[in-house]
Amino acid sequence: MNKAIIAIGAAGLLATACASDPYGNSSSNQTVRQGAIGAGLGAVAGAIIGNNVGSGNAATGALIGGLAGGAVGAVRGSQADRNAQQRYRDNRGNYYYCYDNRQDECYWENGQRRY
Numbered sequence: 001m002n003k004a005i006i007a008i009g010a011a012g013l014l015a016t017a018c019a020s021d022p023y024g025n026s027s028s029n030q031t032v033r034q035g036a037i038g039a040g041l042g043a044v045a046g047a048i049i050g051n052n053v054g055s056g057n058a059a060t061g062a063l064i065g066g067l068a069g070g071a072v073g074a075v076r077g078s079q080a081d082r083n084a085q086q087r088y089r090d091n092r093g094n095y096y097y098c099y100d101n102r103q104d105e106c107y108w109e110n111g112q113r114r115y
Helices: 002-017 030-052 058-083
Strands: 085-089 095-099 106-108
Touching: 030 058, 058 085
Parallel strands: none
Antiparallel strands: 085 095, 095 106
16 A cells, blocks of 8 residues: 555656646746646645545545645645736737736736737
8 A cells, every 4th residue: 555655646746847837838837836736745645644544545535635735736826926917008008917027928818928
């Protein structure tokens, strides 16, 4: 059973190393990064708890822990991303957002990238 916990924990940690922005942005997206870290840590904690509590099923505990950790991490990362945004208005009165005062990472209100 210890091998199963180690394997599940290693898989969770490897998943966090592969986190990337699904939109192809080069800057670090905190929603993706913290969501992946939360999923990995939740899977490890869930496997340990699932192995020691209830029916002793580490895989079920890892699945539940990974889902919960990923959700919490994504919410936390989303809040960090929103705090890093600056709001601007163009000549026509349309609003757009830029990350960390960088004019190369800007998006319109509907989420489309502003070029």
